[in-house]
Amino acid sequence: MAIAHRTAHDGLRASIVIGWSQCLFFQELSLESRISGVADPRHLTYCYANLEQLRVYNVPPETTVDSAGIVERYFLQPLPKLPNGYPNGWMSAKDLTVLFNAGQFAKGDVLEVGPWLGRSTTAISAGLRQREADGATPLKYDTIDFGITSAEEWVERFDEPFRLGKDKGRVAEAVYHPGGTIAVLIQNLKSNDLLKYVTNITRGDFLDSPIAREYGLIFCDATHDDKEIHRHLPRLAELAAPGCVLVFDDVITEERADLVCGYLNVSDRFMTRTVYPERKTRCKLLVVETKS
């Protein structure tokens, strides 16, 4: 790594040059100490010195999905803004970006287990829309969720009490919406004109579903603990085509990642938590690419 300095119209700038990487300029005075030795700090635009973040944020413009490394591949395109935004949920913008790119560059049909109200589904279907706009043939996109419609069903499915105040009442609002959470999911997709990119919306337990395709991209938001991993992974592994990309939410330790990968023919993997370790970024996806 070399540190280079140059003069710009608004004063002296400091830039970090890392291999192929370009420079990033930040207005954060707090990083002053990291670039000591440069001229008057009042005129400096400071560099962002977290190399991992720089690498991801700063994907060179000539990078393509085939030339990118595994991390860059899923941050290649920024998350698009949508007329009605992304539905309520728990996924961070960075993790949504991963799903958007996974959808845009999917190599085969797509399966999602656990769309809830469609926050993740919106990112994936926006990726599929972009993929088609770029001239690719449409893919099938199947989703399945318990589609909870009552407190009793919640208790039965999740084996935990149903709290009216959960997530500021938003959970109860969706469950008691006429038609339950699946109706809200459909409404949310429709509001961004994305419903047409979703082929099937199934209500029920994924393990009971008659799904029989092979998939090139699978997103599973039902691997929150060891029990769910052992319950869902055998069937997911059967449905994964060679070269499949599988993305799992809430896998943030190497032990859990190993447990998931133990079911798969893995060629490469990364966790977004490793790329963005700060808690406030709320990154918690495991991305797995399987062998072709």
Ligand SMILES: C[S@@+](CC[C@H](N)C(=O)[O-])C[C@H]1O[C@@H](n2cnc3c(N)ncnc32)[C@H](O)[C@@H]1O
């Ligand atoms: C954390 S929520 C998903 C949040 C959603 N992906 C988002 O971005 O907002 C998990 C979802 O998985 C669903 N789920 C869990 N296990 C399932 C299974 N075996 N079959 C179908 N759905 C399941 C639950 O009903 C719930 O809606």
